[in-house]
């Protein structure tokens with residue numbers, strides 16, 4: 426895992442990547458910061474192109490160490506739930 430920390434682009438405050446975070450204390454969204462030199466040394470563009478074309482192609486940049494530990498929504502190409510029909514003509518009660 427090459428994610429090093431989360432950083433606020435507004436005030437520069439850093440947060441640990443291993444803990445769930447929301448917004449910065451100043452209200453700004455946080456940016457994920459990676460050790461890009463280490464990623465470049467470990468993964469070449471040619472190797473990335475050989476991986477399946479889904480979210481796990483970039484697993485080295487994700488905060489989860491293994492695919493089995495990811496949340497359901499992170500699995501690209503899969504729907505997590507069927508859309509619910511509403512409105513006139515739907516069989517659902519209103």
Ligand SMILES: [Zn+2]
Pocket residue numbers: 433434435436437438449450451452453
């Ligand atoms: Zn901030």
